[in-house]
Amino acid sequence: MVHFNNIPVYSYDIINTYPHDVSAFTEGLVYESDYLYESTGKYNESTLRKVDLxxxxxxxxxxxxxxxxxxxxxxxxxxxxxxxxQSKVGFIYDKESFALINKFYYNTEGWGITHNDEHLIMSDGTDEIFFLNPQNLKKVYSIKVHDEFKPITRLNELEFIKGEIYANVWRSDKIARICPHSGKITGWIDLKGLLSHKEYKNAGTLNGITYDSEKNRFFVTGKMWPKIFEIKLI
Known part of the structure; x- marks a missing residue:
């Protein structure tokens, strides 16, 4: 394993690939029971969708x-x-019907969101990660994310996996592994080379992390990528 500034850097093996809609400007990704729930961005194109993996x-x-x-x-x-x-509003839907249940408001930008057993966990593109009360969506506390020397910003799509926060770093091939208590980076995952040079021509940045806890499967994709990758960290 490589280390960078005393922080381990993981590479990957590709275990499987699955098709992905190349028009999907992926902003959020969740796995449950062989289905993906995906949020896509861009004005006049944004969607919430349920997809067969x-x-x-x-x-x-x-x-x-x-x-x-x-x-x-x-x-x-x-x-x-x-x-x-940038609208400072979020939406709460019924999982089965996608019917809108409620809205909630925040005073920052909305980037990524995940949860642990106790809180919703939200990023806003800075080095700060917010822990929200899932009942009233109010901020309970926040952490600042950093490596050995500096703050780590542009934290985007989030996933909570085995006690750690995983975060896409916008406009990079890297995923940060973050301690939810201290905000310290515990590892980097370098996903350079997932897409071939040809595939990258029309594709955007890496964005989208989700985890199948039952089968211990780790999935990643990106904005307008043709594939979703199931990977194993090495």
Missing amino acids: QTGEILKLHKLDENYFGEGITLYHNKIFQLTW
Whole structure:
């Protein structure tokens, strides 16, 4: 294993690939029971969708109002929480029907969202990660993310895996592994080379992390990528 500034750097093996809609500007990704729940961005194109992992078929689709730029999502107690980028409003949907249950408001940008057993966990593109009360969506506390020397910013799509926060770093091929208590980077995952040079021509940045806890499977994708990758960290 390589180390950078005393922090381990993980590489990957590709275990499987699955089809992904190349028009999907991926902002949030959640796995549950062979389905993916995905949030896509861009004004007048933002959606919430349920997708068959194996085939890539879109099974359910909700289009956001043209004024909203969809961002991260998380699935918590059969509800889907979806952020928007600069509108300072999030949406809560019923998981099965995608019916809107409620809205919530925040005073920063919305980037990524995930949860642990106790809190919703949200990023806003800075080095700060917010822990929210899932009942009233109020901030309980926050942490500042840093390596040995400096703050780590542009934290985007989030996933909580085995006690750590995993975060895409926007406009990079790297995922940060973060201690949820101290904010310290515990590892970097370098995903350079996942897409071939040809595939990268039309694709955007790496964005989208989700985890199948039952089968210990780790999935990643990116904005307008043709594939979702199941990877193993090495």
